[in-house]
Amino acid sequence: MAKQRPTISDVAREAGVSKGLVSFALNDRPGVAADTRLRILDVANEMGWRPSLRARSLSTDRAFALGLVIARDPEIMSGDPFFPAFISGVEAALAPVGQTLVLSMVESEAAEFASYRQLADHGRIDGVILSDLRRNDPRVALVHELGLRAITLGHPDIESPFPAISVDDSPGIRSVVAHLADLGHQRIAHVAGPSRMLHGIRRSESFASALQERGLVDTLVVETDFTAADGARATRELLKLADRPTAIVYSNDVMAIAGLGVAQRSGFDVPRDLSITGFDGSDIGAYIYPSLTTVTTAVQDWGRQAAELLLRVIAGEQGDDIELAPAQLVVRESSAPPPTTDIPYPRKGTDRD
Amino acid sequence: MAKQRPTISDVAREAGVSKGLVSFALNDRPGVAADTRLRILDVANEMGWRPSLRARSLSTDRAFALGLVIARDPEIMSGDPFFPAFISGVEAALAPVGQTLVLSMVESEAAEFASYRQLADHGRIDGVILSDLRRNDPRVALVHELGLRAITLGHPDIESPFPAISVDDSPGIRSVVAHLADLGHQRIAHVAGPSRMLHGIRRSESFASALQERGLVDTLVVETDFTAADGARATRELLKLADRPTAIVYSNDVMAIAGLGVAQRSGFDVPRDLSITGFDGSDIGAYIYPSLTTVTTAVQDWGRQAAELLLRVIAGEQGDDIELAPAQLVVRESSAPPPTTDIPYPRKGTDRD
DNA sequence: TAGGTTATCTAAACCGGTTCAGAATGATCG
DNA sequence: CGATCATTCTGAACCGGTTTAGATAACCTA
Numbered sequence: 233m234a235k236q237r238p239t240i241s242d243v244a245r246e247a248g249v250s251k252g253l254v255s256f257a258l259n260d261r262p263g264v265a266a267d268t269r270l271r272i273l274d275v276a277n278e279m280g281w282r283p284s285l286r287a288r289s290l291s292t293d294r295a296f297a298l299g300l301v302i303a304r305d306p307e308i309m310s311g312d313p314f315f316p317a318f319i320s321g322v323e324a325a326l327a328p329v330g331q332t333l334v335l336s337m338v339e340s341e342a343a344e345f346a347s348y349r350q351l352a353d354h355g356r357i358d359g360v361i362l363s364d365l366r367r368n369d370p371r372v373a374l375v376h377e378l379g380l381r382a383i384t385l386g387h388p389d390i391e392s393p394f395p396a397i398s399v400d401d402s403p404g405i406r407s408v409v410a411h412l413a414d415l416g417h418q419r420i421a422h423v424a425g426p427s428r429m430l431h432g433i434r435r436s437e438s439f440a441s442a443l444q445e446r447g448l449v450d451t452l453v454v455e456t457d458f459t460a461a462d463g464a465r466a467t468r469e470l471l472k473l474a475d476r477p478t479a480i481v482y483s484n485d486v487m488a489i490a491g492l493g494v495a496q497r498s499g500f501d502v503p504r505d506l507s508i509t510g511f512d513g514s515d516i517g518a519y520i521y522p523s524l525t526t527v528t529t530a531v532q533d534w535g536r537q538a539a540e541l542l543l544r545v546i547a548g549e550q551g552d553d554i555e556l557a558p559a560q561l562v563v564r565e566s567s568a569p570p571p572t573t574d575i576p577y578p579r580k581g582t583d584r585d
Numbered sequence: 586m587a588k589q590r591p592t593i594s595d596v597a598r599e600a601g602v603s604k605g606l607v608s609f610a611l612n613d614r615p616g617v618a619a620d621t622r623l624r625i626l627d628v629a630n631e632m633g634w635r636p637s638l639r640a641r642s643l644s645t646d647r648a649f650a651l652g653l654v655i656a657r658d659p660e661i662m663s664g665d666p667f668f669p670a671f672i673s674g675v676e677a678a679l680a681p682v683g684q685t686l687v688l689s690m691v692e693s694e695a696a697e698f699a700s701y702r703q704l705a706d707h708g709r710i711d712g713v714i715l716s717d718l719r720r721n722d723p724r725v726a727l728v729h730e731l732g733l734r735a736i737t738l739g740h741p742d743i744e745s746p747f748p749a750i751s752v753d754d755s756p757g758i759r760s761v762v763a764h765l766a767d768l769g770h771q772r773i774a775h776v777a778g779p780s781r782m783l784h785g786i787r788r789s790e791s792f793a794s795a796l797q798e799r800g801l802v803d804t805l806v807v808e809t810d811f812t813a814a815d816g817a818r819a820t821r822e823l824l825k826l827a828d829r830p831t832a833i834v835y836s837n838d839v840m841a842i843a844g845l846g847v848a849q850r851s852g853f854d855v856p857r858d859l860s861i862t863g864f865d866g867s868d869i870g871a872y873i874y875p876s877l878t879t880v881t882t883a884v885q886d887w888g889r890q891a892a893e894l895l896l897r898v899i900a901g902e903q904g905d906d907i908e909l910a911p912a913q914l915v916v917r918e919s920s921a922p923p924p925t926t927d928i929p930y931p932r933k934g935t936d937r938d
Numbered sequence: 939t940a941g942g943t944t945a946t947c948t949a950a951a952c953c954g955g956t957t958c959a960g961a962a963t964g965a966t967c968g
Numbered sequence: 969c970g971a972t973c974a975t976t977c978t979g980a981a982c983c984g985g986t987t988t989a990g991a992t993a994a995c996c997t998a
Binding site for chain 4: 284288289290
């Protein structure tokens with residue numbers, strides 16, 4: 233005796249019209265007399281009718297859902313502040329319009345491809361958000377070939393049929409460099425992201441050109457895979473150099489925090505002996521000691537706008553590229569003027585033995 | 586001239602049988618002659634037939650997807666190592682069977698309810714994973730009423746029609762306390778999670794009973810909301826006490842890291858002056874200085890098994906409670922014997938001025 | 939007043955599967 | 969040899985919407 237939810241046919245019978253007309257009325261399509269439409273809507277409302285997404289999905293060939301495939305080692309994901317905030321923003325845009333996010337987290341590139349294929353084949357999603365763009369990213373072609381709509385986070389380095397929504401990292405990097413240079417730093421190192429990732433490359437390029445403008449050497453660059461482990465390794469390498477940097481600009485906060493750990497363990501006082509900056513500020517950076525000078529982006533807003541843009545694209549509307557407000561420098565405790573005297577390495581005289 | 590994907594009718598025509606029989610053959614149901622079945626499968630395979638999830642969804646009234654609703658402030662999510670790893674595990678179980686995860690991230694409890702309702706109403710999912718159980722959690726009844734299948738992460742404190750998959754925090758907490766007590770600590774504090782959350786409560790209870798067994802005072806408990814900010818506040822409060830603790834057990838790693846920051850900023854040397862431990866170990870804890878003694882769980886495995894259990898429940902199979910291996914203590918640098926002499930507060934004599 | 943438009947509505951096909959009643963066939967049994 | 973039964977298969981209904989062709993009625997125009 234379970235109360236079945238009413239279908240469009242129930243509404244039609246109750247309102248004394250045909251099934252098709254109900255559909256027209258409910259979808260606000262022309263060809264229905266004003267009073268009839270009203271009556272149908274009333275009846276539907278009264279009966280508590282709600283559309284069946286599945287039926288609609290089958291007949292209209294749409295999924296009413298967006299996909300996000302994240303290809304990362306879960307170790308990297310943990311601690312990464314980007315996706316939680318981003319997803320939360322996406323959600324904020326989707327929930328009000330009754331759409332949902334289908335999330336896929338995979339570890340390898342092969343699995344990533346399979347995931348896009350499966351989502352498209354099964355008709356799970358109408359479009360995807362392509363994040364973490366790589367150089368010559370094959371996903372652009374793949375997704376296009378699969379017939380999915382899409383947007384990219386950032387501009388791809390190849391021809392792309394999809395609009396991009398991006399945040400220019402350059403001003404953020406530049407302001408970090410300017411901040412450090414203004415403090416008097418001459419040897420500023422960069423712990424960069426992987427060069428196969430576009431934002432890794434672009435941050436490095438911005439870093440290099442910012443240094444050049446200031447007339448500073450830009451040879452102190454170590455490439456990493458964005459993990460804490462690799463950030464630590466990069467830091468150890470830099471600190472062992474004869475012409476050791478007095479400041480290190482990290483391409484993300486996780487590495488900056490790991491780097492801070494390495495520096496402190498080696499006996500460096502941050503920021504007295506060494507300045508450190510992060511990127512893509514996470515909450516936790518404000519609470520460590522010293523708190524982390526970093527660059528923050530309105531990630532949640534980025535997610536919201538990305539989802540809205542993709543919805544527009546799916547709806548067939550004009551989908552223009554969107555450029556969001558650039559990242560902002562947040563100066564905290566981990567950056568200070570460089571030491572005036574040379575510091576030996578490994579530094580002694582700390583209160584640890 | 587787009588190559589349409591073949592439907593079951595195409596296969597039927599090609600194989601010279603009826604549509605219904607093809608369906609039977611493809612679903613391995615009895616009543617199809619062995620050779621006919623083979624022929625049908627051959628034809629289907631040759632034509633590249635793949636089932637339409639949407640059509641199947643409509644006629645079988647299933648979604649072939651699981652839901653996960655996360656109700657947290659994105660600020661808390663960032664830095665929380667649990668969900669990325671958990672989701673990655675869920676994904677590992679879903680991808681091979683062609684199912685997907687529908688993720689919803691909301692900020693308020695009202696939005697959380699609406700989210701469950703919407704997912705169920707729209708038939709987006711067949712079941713949900715209930716995480717972050719609260720005391721007297723209304724979601725258990727809600728989800729049941731919505732007709733969804735579900736499993737809970739941990740045992741609810743109320744009657745529940747759903748199987749639970751849990752990790753006993755108790756051994757983890759106990760081994761932390763044992764570790765600290767063995768080092769000689771007498772005043773061990775606890776920075777607890779919110780008391781409306783079951784795992785918050787249970788960790789606190791385990792902590793209290795572990796202390797009692799050792800005959801130690803258990804009055805040093807501060808409740809928090811699990812955020813870095815609140816972890817920092819709790820730490821400040823504890824360190825201001827006259828009978829300040831010599832060790833602090835945090836209910837998660839994020840708070841432990843924030844607490845470490847507070848302690849260091851106040852001039853405490855960790856672990857010489859104060860020992861600190863975390864919980865639910867994140868990767869980053871291994872890289873900070875001092876590295877964080879913590880308790881780790883195989884979160885990814887938890888996710889995988891949770892998804893598998895829920896799939897079984899949805900399939901109508903027996904769904905028994907599952908108890909996973911308890912959390913493991915990982916001793917690192919942030920814990921050491923208590924100081925032998927009293928330490929003034931705020932402590933002076935650090936190399937910062 | 940006949941002929942043509944337009945607005946409104948119905949009936950049926952369609953999306954791509956599943957499922958069930960019953961027909962056709964062949965085997966078994968008394 | 970006819971009745972009974974199991975096996976194999978067909979045809980049609982069904983899930984709950986959308987969409988299109990065409991029927992009907994009302995309204996204009998000449």
